[in-house]
Amino acid sequence: MRVLFEKTQALTDVPFHYCPGCTHGIVQRVIGEILEELQLLEKTVGVTGVGCGGFSEQYFNVDFQGSAHGRAPAVATGIKRAHPELIVFTYQGDGDMVSIGMAEAIHAAARGEKITAFLVNNSNYGMTGGQMAPTTLIGQKTSTSPYGRQSEESGYPVDLPALLCNLKGAAYVATVSVDTPANVLKAKRAVRLAFKAQIEGLGFSLVQFLSTCPTNWGLNPVDSIEWMQEHMFPEFQMGELKCPETFRR
Amino acid sequence: MEKLFMKGNEALAEGAIRAGCQLYFGYPITPSTEIIEYMAAHLSKRGGTFVQSESEVAAIYMVFGAAGSGQRVMTASSGLGISLMQEGLSYMAANELPAVLVDIMRTGPGLGGLGPTQGDYFQATKGGGHGDYHLIVLAPDSVQEMADLTATAFDLADGYRNPVMILADAVLGQMMEPVSFENIHVHTYEKPWATTGAKGRQRNLITSYNLQNETGEIKAIHLEHKYQAIQEQLQWAESYQTEDAEYLLVAYGTSARVCKGVVHALRATGVKVGLLRPIALWPFPTQVFQSYLDHVKGYLVVEMSAGQMIEDVRLAIQHQAPVSFYHRQGGMVPQQEEIVAQFNRVFLEGGHTS
Numbered sequence: 001m002r003v004l005f006e007k008t009q010a011l012t013d014v015p016f017h018y019c020p021g022c023t024h025g026i027v028q029r030v031i032g033e034i035l036e037e038l039q040l041l042e043k044t045v046g047v048t049g050v051g052c053g054g055f056s057e058q059y060f061n062v063d064f065q066g067s068a069h070g071r072a073p074a075v076a077t078g079i080k081r082a083h084p085e086l087i088v089f090t091y092q093g094d095g096d097m098v099s100i101g102m103a104e105a106i107h108a109a110a111r112g113e114k115i116t117a118f119l120v121n122n123s124n125y126g127m128t129g130g131q132m133a134p135t136t137l138i139g140q141k142t143s144t145s146p147y148g149r150q151s152e153e154s155g156y157p158v159d160l161p162a163l164l165c166n167l168k169g170a171a172y173v174a175t176v177s178v179d180t181p182a183n184v185l186k187a188k189r190a191v192r193l194a195f196k197a198q199i200e201g202l203g204f205s206l207v208q209f210l211s212t213c214p215t216n217w218g219l220n221p222v223d224s225i226e227w228m229q230e231h232m233f234p235e236f237q238m239g240e241l242k243c244p245e246t247f248r249r
Numbered sequence: 250m251e252k253l254f255m256k257g258n259e260a261l262a263e264g265a266i267r268a269g270c271q272l273y274f275g276y277p278i279t280p281s282t283e284i285i286e287y288m289a290a291h292l293s294k295r296g297g298t299f300v301q302s303e304s305e306v307a308a309i310y311m312v313f314g315a316a317g318s319g320q321r322v323m324t325a326s327s328g329l330g331i332s333l334m335q336e337g338l339s340y341m342a343a344n345e346l347p348a349v350l351v352d353i354m355r356t357g358p359g360l361g362g363l364g365p366t367q368g369d370y371f372q373a374t375k376g377g378g379h380g381d382y383h384l385i386v387l388a389p390d391s392v393q394e395m396a397d398l399t400a401t402a403f404d405l406a407d408g409y410r411n412p413v414m415i416l417a418d419a420v421l422g423q424m425m426e427p428v429s430f431e432n433i434h435v436h437t438y439e440k441p442w443a444t445t446g447a448k449g450r451q452r453n454l455i456t457s458y459n460l461q462n463e464t465g466e467i468k469a470i471h472l473e474h475k476y477q478a479i480q481e482q483l484q485w486a487e488s489y490q491t492e493d494a495e496y497l498l499v500a501y502g503t504s505a506r507v508c509k510g511v512v513h514a515l516r517a518t519g520v521k522v523g524l525l526r527p528i529a530l531w532p533f534p535t536q537v538f539q540s541y542l543d544h545v546k547g548y549l550v551v552e553m554s555a556g557q558m559i560e561d562v563r564l565a566i567q568h569q570a571p572v573s574f575y576h577r578q579g580g581m582v583p584q585q586e587e588i589v590a591q592f593n594r595v596f597l598e599g600g601h602t603s
């Protein structure tokens with residue numbers, strides 16, 4: 001029998017706990033497939049923050065450290081400085097990275113820390129039940145913006161990749177999604193190049209995934225994808241925001 | 250034996266490097282700053298790695314990452330900076346990550362001042378962060394001990410897989426004394442649990458995430474047993490002129506140095522008094538106190554705080570003799586004559602004991 005499809009070796013056999021229609025699982029598979037493709041499984045250490053993505057420490061089949069809410073880039077810095085020969089990546093939610101962990105994220109990028117950060121932006125705090133995040137859209141209802149986010153009260157959504165582009169230490173920055181097969185391919189390219197930037201020692205790399213949270217959005221999986229396409233895609237600058245010249249085809 | 254004339258903070262940093270400290274992460278704060286400056290000047294030149302972090306929060310998590318990857322790593326700070334590290338210390342204790350952390354105390358609460366104090370005793374020995382955990386806490390009283398105890402701290406950290414804190418005050422950090430490093434050597438420990446890339450082995454996972462109460466209890470019992478073992482094995486105090494002592498002074502750090510002068514002064518007047526100086530503050534040397542219980546008539550605890558270690562002393566002697574207290578605060582150091590006067594008032598003139 002010819003094998004047409006196999007689960008990547010980069011993921012363990014622990015079943016994903018994610019809600020139906022949540023794109024966290026697809027994002028982890030994309031990252032895992034690239035880790036395997038680049039033959040990094042035996043020299044990678046992953047780091048999670050806290051949030052639904054925190055469970056990924058059970059799923060990625062590589063050495064892993066579970067850090068505190070927001071602190072993964074600092075932990076990753078410690079690992080990478082201790083073992084510069086290793087490949088180190090972080091996996092964080094938008095609350096984790098863009099709110100409580102903003103300082104660690106920006107400074108890791110500013111130092112040009114040779115790590116790769118993955119930011120899964122679902123425009124709310126998934127794990128704690130759908131509260132407002134810095135990425136929540138204007139007018140979006142969450143359990144702590146029950147009448148919709150108002151800019152007078154809570155300011156405006158933060159697009160972290162767009163911010164980090166201005167830092168010399170950031171080598172590769174992209175925002176992608178995994179809503180369609182075509183976008184999954186684009187996401188894989190971004191993940192590949194983000195790791196390449198690290199392997200070549202060019203500096204900090206970041207890939208933001210625009211992601212769904214059907215449970216807290218109160219939408220079914222299909223409607224969630226449509227809501228994300230309609231509302232989130234226009235808000236966050238998509239594509240490669242910063243790419244080394246040598247990576248361009 | 251070659252001796253160098255160094256500041257306490259510098260001796261501590263040099264001791265760490267000689268004990269094999271490979272990485273230093275930190276944020277500047279007086280009165281600990283000489284440590285970060287010494288590391289910046291020397292560590293990378295001697296094959297290590299130095300990073301100035303954006304905050305103490307980041308520093309402790311960098312320490313977390315490097316410790317989890319199996320390297321000898323250290324940070325240092327003072328009061329408020331140590332407060333910012335508490336979440337990370339709890340995480341490190343939970344994950345049993347070995348590292349050395351230094352608190353050159355400054356006065357608090359709040360921004361406080363830069364003078365010598367011992368106001369962080371509770372924070373250091375009673376947890377400080379959330380959850381049921383302990384740091385091992387060592388308290389030097391000389392520049393030589395700033396170096397020696399730091400080297401020991403790395404071995405204790407690796408041996409017990411637990412963060413170890415050096416708790417010192419600004420006098421010890423800033424003063425200069427001759428110091429020798431000849432007895433400091435690198436000891437290496439196997440760390441099969443470290444995340445170093447899963448080459449040819451099962452992957453290693455360092456995590457304190459635990460949503461199942463049953464496994465939570467197993468983990469808690471494991472830590473409890475470890476702390477019990479440390480309490481039994483690490484009972485560490487200096488007994489100074491205590492053999493025939495009818496009274497004991499109890500003090501650590503700079504307060505203990507002053508108390509040695511008090512012992513001499515009182516003995517010159519014929520009083521049989523000695524000093525018990527806890528070197529490990531956690532675990533507290535309770536067993537050392539036991540051996541004095543039946544012949545000591547009174548204890549005088551001297552601290553640069555409103556009274557923190559005195560609680561552990563009281564627990565250790567179980568109300569078997571009066572315990573009195575002398576203290577200065579806010580950056581003021583207790584003076585020898587003041588302590589002598591307090592001693593005479595309480596124990597010889599039959600005054601009030603607390």
Ligand SMILES: Cc1ncc(C[n+]2csc(CCOP(=O)(O)OP(=O)(O)O)c2C)c(N)n1
Nearest residue numbers: 050051052053069093094095096125126127
């Ligand atoms: C210091 C601290 N504060 C608060 C929390 C509670 N908490 C856990 S997950 C989370 C939000 C996670 O949201 P996000 O990072 O967006 O990830 P998601 O669950 O949406 O994937 C919060 C606030 C915590 N774990 N630690």
Ligand code: SF4
Nearest residue numbers: 019022052126213214
């Ligand atoms: S709560 Fe939201 S982010 Fe978390 S698993 Fe469910 S859908 Fe995904």
